Amino acid sequence: MKTNEYIEMGEKYILHTYNRYPVVFEKGDGVYLYDVEGRKYLDFAAGIAVFALGYGNKEYNDALKDQIDKIIHTSNLYYNVPAVEAAKKVVEATGLSKVFFTNSGTEAIEGAIKAARKYAWLKDKSTDHEIIAMNNSFHGRSMGALSVTGNAHYQEPFKPLIGGIKFADFNDLDSVKAQVTDKTCAIILEPVQGEGGIYPADPDFLKGVRQLCDEKDILLIFDEIQCGMGRTGTMFACQAYGILPDIMTCAKALGCGVPVGAFVLNEKTAAASLVPGDHGTTYGGNPLACAAVNKVFELFEKENVLENVKTTGAYLEQKLDALVDKYDCFKERRGKGMMQGLVVEGQPVGQIVNKALENGLVVITAGTNVLRLVPPLVITKAHVDEMIEKLEKCL
Numbered sequence: 001m002k003t004n005e006y007i008e009m010g011e012k013y014i015l016h017t018y019n020r021y022p023v024v025f026e027k028g029d030g031v032y033l034y035d036v037e038g039r040k041y042l043d044f045a046a047g048i049a050v051f052a053l054g055y056g057n058k059e060y061n062d063a064l065k066d067q068i069d070k071i072i073h074t075s076n077l078y079y080n081v082p083a084v085e086a087a088k089k090v091v092e093a094t095g096l097s098k099v100f101f102t103n104s105g106t107e108a109i110e111g112a113i114k115a116a117r118k119y120a121w122l123k124d125k126s127t128d129h130e131i132i133a134m135n136n137s138f139h140g141r142s143m144g145a146l147s148v149t150g151n152a153h154y155q156e157p158f159k160p161l162i163g164g165i166k167f168a169d170f171n172d173l174d175s176v177k178a179q180v181t182d183k184t185c186a187i188i189l190e191p192v193q194g195e196g197g198i199y200p201a202d203p204d205f206l207k208g209v210r211q212l213c214d215e216k217d218i219l220l221i222f223d224e225i226q227c228g229m230g231r232t233g234t235m236f237a238c239q240a241y242g243i244l245p246d247i248m249t250c251a252k253a254l255g256c257g258v259p260v261g262a263f264v265l266n267e268k269t270a271a272a273s274l275v276p277g278d279h280g281t282t283y284g285g286n287p288l289a290c291a292a293v294n295k296v297f298e299l300f301e302k303e304n305v306l307e308n309v310k311t312t313g314a315y316l317e318q319k320l321d322a323l324v325d326k327y328d329c330f331k332e333r334r335g336k337g338m339m340q341g342l343v344v345e346g347q348p349v350g351q352i353v354n355k356a357l358e359n360g361l362v363v364i365t366a367g368t369n370v371l372r373l374v375p376p377l378v379i380t381k382a383h384v385d386e387m388i389e390k391l392e393k394c395l
């Protein structure tokens, strides 16, 4: 079948919740994607910051194939080898204490919210605790995750959402302080806001929020679903700030394409929150997903991924800054490492994305006017040059 036939069939049977770009991808190789017509694309989106290792990594693929032949699923009524090993890796990488594996980022947020509420409930047995979330944030689409997502357009049709959520402005400590009450049990934020338009946190802001939480025994939740797993140059974005949360959520690149997420609790939170009967999942942390997680951590080390994000990421920043100087349509660059956004002015950002696709370059958007670049973390300087060349053709 041809592209148009697949699109027609997709639109006939798949619920139309996305305005998809008119491309049907068939396979990937390294940092390139191929569509069903055999056209080649340089991928600077990585399936929305997921496929950090690039496509067709032999060791990764073999690890999954081996696991499929052993066992794919056991349920959480039993232990399984990949989950136990992956748990150790996630706990050590985050510097926290206990992990719960989920199937998605959204579910990791749900778990984080439940852990925070339970922690507060154990202290005073009251059932009206509040959570402070940030305007312009994104945490997912389920009712709980949507409730802490600071985007009126996403929320409005689905009200009433879960109660007790207040919003403050990101990078504005006073605005957060103004929302704190005796009932506040948690503050949730992304150390680098992703979907909202690539906004890194100010170091003073994160430090101030951490201090505030310590003073009042409020749990600090960092959503590192997009900015974590090496994306910004440290394993987790908060590590560059030297600030640890009480709860961290992780997903996207955690399994590099196999659906898996996690919420991770520090010792204090793990010791006084969720216990047997409080939370569960049939699939979460299944052997296949955790085999992926284990291999991802191994390959991050073996292929010096963090080092590459630092060096090639710096080169990417430099090249993007030059674009901002050169073209009026780019107002500024924001971001860290390989999580970059170009603010577009004077034309719809979607137009640039479509033209880029026609030129064999996959990029995505964030917020209303930001061109988002979240490539596989294994790109080289040559790939950056190729991206710039293709992007300039669209301008």
Ligand SMILES: *Cc1c(COP(=O)(O)O)cnc(C)c1O
Binding pocket: 104, 105, 106, 107, 109, 138, 139, 140, 141, 190, 194, 195, 223, 224, 225, 226, 227, 251, 252, 261
């Ligand atoms: C993508 C994302 C989510 C939601 O993850 P899903 O896997 O789509 O459920 C939550 N928070 C952030 C910061 C994200 O980027």
